[in-house]
Amino acid sequence: MANLADSYPSTWHLAARAKRRMPFFAWEYLDSGTGMERLVDRNRAALDAVRIVPRVMQGRYTPDVATRLMGRDYAVPFGIAPVGMSGLMWPGAENMLARAAQTHSLPFGLSMVANETPEMVAGHAPDMTWMQIYPPREADVLDDLLARVRAAGIDTIIVTVDVPVGSRRERQLAAGLTVPPRMTPRTFWRVAKRPHWALATLHYGQPRFRTLERYFPAASMKEAAKLIGTIVDGRPNWDDLDRIRAGWEGNLVVKGVLHPADAEKVIAHGADAIWVSNHGGRQFDGAPAAIDALPGVVKTVSGRVPVLFDSGIRGGLDILRALALGADFCFLGRAFLYAVAALGDRGADHACTILRQDLENNMIQIGARSIADIGGRVIIDE
Numbered sequence: 001m002a003n004l005a006d007s008y009p010s011t012w013h014l015a016a017r018a019k020r021r022m023p024f025f026a027w028e029y030l031d032s033g034t035g036m037e038r039l040v041d042r043n044r045a046a047l048d049a050v051r052i053v054p055r056v057m058q059g060r061y062t063p064d065v066a067t068r069l070m071g072r073d074y075a076v077p078f079g080i081a082p083v084g085m086s087g088l089m090w091p092g093a094e095n096m097l098a099r100a101a102q103t104h105s106l107p108f109g110l111s112m113v114a115n116e117t118p119e120m121v122a123g124h125a126p127d128m129t130w131m132q133i134y135p136p137r138e139a140d141v142l143d144d145l146l147a148r149v150r151a152a153g154i155d156t157i158i159v160t161v162d163v164p165v166g167s168r169r170e171r172q173l174a175a176g177l178t179v180p181p182r183m184t185p186r187t188f189w190r191v192a193k194r195p196h197w198a199l200a201t202l203h204y205g206q207p208r209f210r211t212l213e214r215y216f217p218a219a220s221m222k223e224a225a226k227l228i229g230t231i232v233d234g235r236p237n238w239d240d241l242d243r244i245r246a247g248w249e250g251n252l253v254v255k256g257v258l259h260p261a262d263a264e265k266v267i268a269h270g271a272d273a274i275w276v277s278n279h280g281g282r283q284f285d286g287a288p289a290a291i292d293a294l295p296g297v298v299k300t301v302s303g304r305v306p307v308l309f310d311s312g313i314r315g316g317l318d319i320l321r322a323l324a325l326g327a328d329f330c331f332l333g334r335a336f337l338y339a340v341a342a343l344g345d346r347g348a349d350h351a352c353t354i355l356r357q358d359l360e361n362n363m364i365q366i367g368a369r370s371i372a373d374i375g376g377r378v379i380i381d382e
């Protein structure tokens with residue numbers, strides 16, 4: 001294969017290859033939003049509308065993209081957002097991403113409903129694994145999960161609060177996505193057309209909910225999916241957050257905040273960081289673009305805790321935009337899975353490299369020398 005940097009210079013190039021390698025139902029699961037998918041478009045359009053006026057004649061320098069967050073040093077100001085069922089996108093995706101995260105010194109958020117365990121992933125990324133949870137209803141499940149995460153040496157949990165209930169995800173429904181995949185002639189045909197994915201799945205085994213399956217050991221995949229629904233479908237409230245805070249002494253990040261008043265409450269309930277996100281447009285199609293909600297949260301938080309950001313980021317320029325609007329750190333969900341589905345292990349590594357290069361290049365374009373040097377340069381003049 002030709003040089004990766006030339007063949008896949010951006011995450012858009014990786015997405016195009018991923019689409020050709022994944023079965024249709026898996027692609028639809030990864031790529032879709034919900035409803036009319038206006039929010040997916042809005043996230044993108046609002047990011048594109050953020051303009052930064054370059055400062056010129058800054059001379060020759062290499063920008064310093066390293067940053068510190070919640071007591072840890074990271075080589076870059078971005079990480080991998082938690083993505084459920086990553087193993088359906090590409091078998092072993094979680095392990096590939098974890099290894100790349102460790103190599104590139106950036107955080108990897110393992111979803112509670114991904115297909116690998118915190119124990120396994122922390123083995124690949126001992127310093128870089130964060131664990132995402134949906135507040136489980138059962139107290140003993142929560143206690144056990146937190147104990148496992150702690151024992152695996154993970155010091156940061158992400159509590160996702162923007163899924164009060166599953167969204168409808170019409171594109172996924174229409175694609176016939178079921179867990180486990182139902183082997184209808186249509187599914188069979190779709191898998192047969194993607195031989196690399198099919199072989200990798202044969203080799204690795206069907207995706208399983210490995211983190212959660214110990215809580216229902218005898219269940220089939222189908223029953224497991226239902227049981228997970230009951231564990232996860234908590235319609236969480238502030239007491240749930242207090243319960244988690246009381247049981248977790250490490251860093252606690254609350255993910256899925258858009259409203260400044262919620263940001264204020266999240267701080268009052270003891271979070272160590274706030275993650276501004278609309279779940280990549282997958283939950284409520286009527287929400288504002290996450291980048292439009294960011295400045296309000298940043299203003300309210302006013303430096304008391306770090307503000308993290310995701311939803312719509314596809315390149316280094318988007319990271320620069322979010323940092324310029326006050327985010328301390330950014331995450332990407334789909335882009336990293338496109339990379340792994342496109343190129344496996346090499347894809348995870350390559351995505352980290354091109355995102356870093358794109359960020360560095362754009363920092364030089366505007367004359368920024370460090371992450372701290374990025375803020376306060378934005379104009380939005382739509």
Ligand SMILES: Cc1cc2nc3c(=O)[nH]c(=O)nc-3n(C[C@H](O)[C@H](O)[C@H](O)COP(=O)(O)O)c2cc1C
Nearest residue numbers: 030081082083084111160279280311312332333334
């Ligand atoms: C296929 C898919 C599955 C996801 N699963 C989870 C999940 O299990 N937990 C979670 O907190 N967020 C989940 N998210 C949301 C991501 O963490 C992140 O907020 C979102 O992908 C950011 O938008 P982006 O994909 O445009 O970067 C998922 C996103 C996608 C695309």
